[in-house]
Amino acid sequence: MRQDIYDRQMELTMKRTERDRIKRRLNGAEKRLDEAIDSRDRLYRRLTKEQQDIAKLGKFSFTNKLKAWTGKWDEQMEKELAEAAEAELKYNEAEKTVMDLKMETEKLRKEMQNPDFTYIDEDWTDFLKEKEIWIRQNDSVANSTLQKIADVRVSLRSMMRELGEAEEAGRKAIRALDAALNKLGSAEGMSMWDTFLGGGLIVSAIKYSEINSSEDLIHRAQRALRHFETELMDVQNIAAESFTINKKDIFTFTDLFFDNIFSDWMVHSRITDAKSKLNQVLQDVRRVLDGLARKKDEVDHELKRLDVQEQDIIIS
Known part of the structure; x- marks a missing residue:
């Protein structure tokens, strides 16, 4: 029963x-x-x-x-x-x-x-x-203790599930950020050639093609980060400040390319700045994932401790 x-x-x-x-x-x-x-x-x-x-x-x-x-x-x-x-x-x-x-x-x-x-x-x-x-x-004391163990176990398993979902969302965010960084790296290379070495019309066209591709990938990264933040909000009984992405490091494509858009030097500078910001966000996400992994280990350890405690009561 x-x-x-x-x-x-x-x-x-x-x-x-x-x-x-x-x-x-x-x-x-x-x-x-x-x-x-x-x-x-x-x-x-x-x-x-x-x-x-x-x-x-x-x-x-x-x-x-x-x-x-x-x-x-x-x-x-x-x-x-x-x-x-x-x-x-x-x-x-x-x-x-x-x-x-x-x-x-x-x-x-x-x-x-x-x-x-x-x-x-x-x-x-x-x-x-x-x-x-x-x-x-x-x-009885034994039944009461066993029921308390069951109550705590339910809460911990629910938390473990939420931690796992947040962890998966964080990994997806990292993949999206990596893709955006790689594309920006290509755009930066074309921009350097175009700005400092006089790449000509073809190089300039390739540069803006890479920038356009970066726009889509940065938007996907934004979407992945929003999902990650939503998952983090679902994690129960965890200090919120330990699992928060720095808002000032999260930006949209239009934060990067809107001023002096026809200036080769400004575009190159913006691409470099974008890579720097994306790297900051990437490090932030990895830091949060490390914290989630540590918390999962703590919860898993507590679940195992409850299993041992339960068996001791049943056997005694």
């Missing part, structure tokens, strides 16, 4: 933990989606304004004609194009983020519809009543 109670408690606890975790994630994803949509819409309005400024500057007017005579038209047009390029990059990044969060939110909503969650609270209430009756009928 005691084993039946333990098994039932484990089953219900895991289901309730999973349900609460999905609900917490869904609430967070919905909030982030609303914020991302607001940000995307603001950036779209800004992009539209920049496009209108370029169109206005391109129209014939005596003011524009005067700027052309004085040489200020080219300067103004270059400035407007740079601002439009910045706005377009940021808008595209925001649109990708919105799409990611929409898919995440839809997935979580479907998970919340799991039939196992329909009557989980009622099942838990009924179980607690049954458990109370059993404890009253079997009120």
